[in-house]
Amino acid sequence: MATKSEVTVEEKLRALYDLQLIDSRIDEIRNVRGELPLEVEDLEDEVAGMDARLQKLNADLEVIENQIKERKNNIEEANVLIKKYAAQQDHVRNNREFNSLSKEVEYQELEIQLAEKNIKEFRAQIEQKNQVIEETKIRYNERSEHLKHKRDELDEILKETEKEEKSLIKESENFESSIEPRLIKAYKRIRKNVKNGLAVVAVERGASGGSFFTIPPQVQMEIAGRKKIITDEHSGRILVDPDLAKEEREKMDAMFSKLK
Template identity: 30%
Template sequence: MEERLRLLYTLQMLDANLFRLEESKGDLPGIVRQMREDVAQLEASIQQKRDLITANVAARNKADEDLIEFTEKLERYKSQQYQVRNNKEYDAITKEIEFAVESIASLQGQFQSFEGQMSTAKLDIDALTLKLDEKKEELAEKEVDLAKVSEATEEEETKLRGAREKVAAQIAREDIAQYDRIRNARGIVSVAVIWKNRCCSGCKNQIPPQHLIEIRKNDALYMCQHCGRMIVSDQLATTVDVDA
């Protein structure tokens, strides 16, 4: 039993060290992740503007074609206006001319509007591209920093992971399951230790004196009544040294 408790506590110590190692990387992993998202966001915005330009080019070209068509029609109507034989024909051709003139004005307006939207989009793309380049540069720097930090901790991390694997292999499946369950619920500490001679190191609550005696026998797996963590004796904890 004592060995079972010692293994669980060893696993806890190794996990705590791995956690500290991860923490030593500071905010860098989070910062890099955020910056990658920002870069992707900017790229998407630029693409959106490009799509807008493509759509506007098509719409502008269509307006341009229609404009040419109506201009030709207008020329034709104007020359026909001189050849009318009666008022009715004159009125009809006048109506056509008015319609063509209105259409041309409207198409010219559309043409301008498409052109305007395109030049705005182009300016936006320029500004976004500038921002994107800056962000990419910053990201590259942070990635280098992160790589350096990771490299510095890699050796220790590999060592700890190797040790963890060995220890975990010696622990019963149900103990591991329970360990993981507590860890998921309580964070990094699954296996607490008697703290200040009478408390649970996990939640700092007092352990009943009778339980303290039992725990110190190292012959059963005890759970803290307050936080549900496993508790091992302070004496047993001193026999565990994961740095060795």
């Protein structure tokens, strides 16, 4: 069995081009999903945020309702004390005691007024919060429905492509492991820096695939000779000849069909 050092340049080029075809197919599948996963994630965050807001608003309402109950209890207690002080006034021995009880009654009446004012303010807050809750619920229901639609859409796409994508990722890893690390590092660097992630391209009409820069005939002959790895001086892409590209595309298309 040949070691990696004994692999010919042509075999390396074929392996690199096959890897490119696999990675490009993975890119295509992910492009079909597009921004949908991020859109679903954003909607989930938005809906969760509105749910948290509704919970807080309802908790606030409970606090306000308890404050109203507290003020009503204060009013009842104040009325009880007023009756008590009024009854005591009928049995006072002097004006000083009468005036002292009068001040207590006056104080309790002020307490009732304050409590009634508080209750009015609390009820206004309840009305305002109920309005916000109603508006938030409408928005929450709308966004939840939209989220459900987007999740269904994403699930359908994932259902159609998940199996193929997993198989392709496994194939990509297998091909990577069969190529020397130096070339894989170069491949990944180029792929990251060029348009559409195309690091290995075929010569088309005398130019690098996807480029308008003509490749000199002598260089084209060297590429066709498959004796050394040649890169495009303009884009840095690794170049392969059209015949090799055609052969590998046919081979990989057959593999892709089996993975679907």
